[in-house]
Amino acid sequence: MITRRTLVHTALGALAVGAAPSLSGASAKRRFKLKLAPHLGQFTAHAGAGVVDQLKFMADEGFTALEDNSMMQRPIAEQETIARTLEQLGMSLGVFVVAVGGNQNKLFxxxxxxxxxxFVKACQDAVAVAKRVNAKWMTVVPGVFTPRLPIGIQTANAIDVLRAGAEVFEREKLVMVLEPLADSPDLFLRTADQAYELCRAVNSPACKILFDMxxxxxxxGSIIASIDQTWSEIGYFQxxxxxxxxxxxxxxMNYGNIFKHAANKMRESGREFIFGMEHGPWKADKAGERACIESYVAIDAAL
Incomplete structure (x- = not known):
């Protein structure tokens, strides 16, 4: 079975809700111009394993959003703790993965x-979680390419499934974002123009592109040109x-140029996006974590 990639080091750690420090007066040393969204587990060498402490560290470093692919698998109490802490810190929640049959690695x-x-059942389950954690975007990945079926038939099948899911999300003013992946050549959805075609065919504000660079x-390749070509259907970046x-x-990749281009388009169009930091450090290491943060500081200064 083809499995979807996840950020492998998303340690929950001890929540320690009762011992959590007061967050209402927290103020960042800086605030990044873009809504950059780290993952839990990304800065544990600095912040420790506790979820509240990790979120406070992110806010203190200037990050204004969080991504959590595994949100649907978390116990309700953990979901509520994350949502409450984000609200106290003035942070937004980015995408989580729509888990089909309770398994975020199972693709349709x-x-x-x-x-x-x-798929509709999975979307309904995702809506319940989204309401609990104040989320708007959910990641969806079509499954494997089927060699025995013509590509047009597979595309039509994908459109039918996505329309059914979009109806669920549209009623709640939520958005599923379709993510092309490079994990395997067997995956059906692989390019931005293909995701654009699907979104235009589904024809719903609840179905957009997750543009994972x-x-x-x-x-x-051709990331900047592709952003321009698919801009109207992009809902989220990673x-x-x-x-x-x-x-x-x-x-x-020249992310300085890419982010500058995206920021200019955002200013021109009046649109805003979350940019999910779906990458390493892959182990707790202060030097690596600091290098990661400072790379964004340098890019941010040039925007």
């Missing part, structure tokens, strides 16, 4: 005839440098 495949019913650099999937400046 484009050829299965029972997909609409299965790490994956798209590998599958297609990033990581290539190769290595670490922070900007560690690989071949």
């Amino acid at each position: 495949t484009t050829g299965e005839k029972d997909n609409p019913k299965t 790490y994956h798209l650099q590998q599958n297609q 990033m990581g440098d290539v190769p290595g999937r670490l922070w900007p400046g560690t690989g071949e």
Whole structure:
């Protein structure tokens, strides 16, 4: 079975709710111009394992959002703690993954005839979590390419499934974002233009593109041109440098130019996005964590 990638080091640690420090007066040394969203587990060398402490560290460093792919798998008490802490810190919540059948690694495949019913149930479950944690965006990834079916048939099947899910989210003014991935050549959705085609066909404000630059650099390149071409259907951004999937400046991508272009388009269009930091450090190391943060400081200064 093809599995969806996740940030592998998302340690929950001890919540220690009763011992949590007062957050209402927390103030950041800086606030990044873009809504940058780290993951839990990304800065544990500095913040420790406690969720509240991690979120406070992010806010103190100037981050104004959080991503949590695994939100649907967390106990309700943990979800409520995260939501409450984000509100106290003035932070937003970015995407979490729509877990099909309670498993965020299970993808719906484009050829299965029972997909609409299965997917709709997963979307309904995601809505309940989104309301609890004050989320707006949910990640969705179509499954594997099916060699026995013509690509047009698979695309039509995917559209049917996504329309059924979009109806669920649209009623609640929520948005599913479709993510092309580079994890395997067997995956059905791999490029931004293909996601654009699906979104235009579904024709719903509840179905947009998750423009993950790490994956798209590998599958297609031309990131800035692709942003321009698919801009109207982009709902969310994620990033990581290539190769290595670490922070900007560690690989071949010119994130300074990419972010400057995106920021200019945002100003011109009046739109705002969360930028999910779906990359390493992959282990608790203060030097690596600080290098990650400072890479964004340098980019932010030039925006």
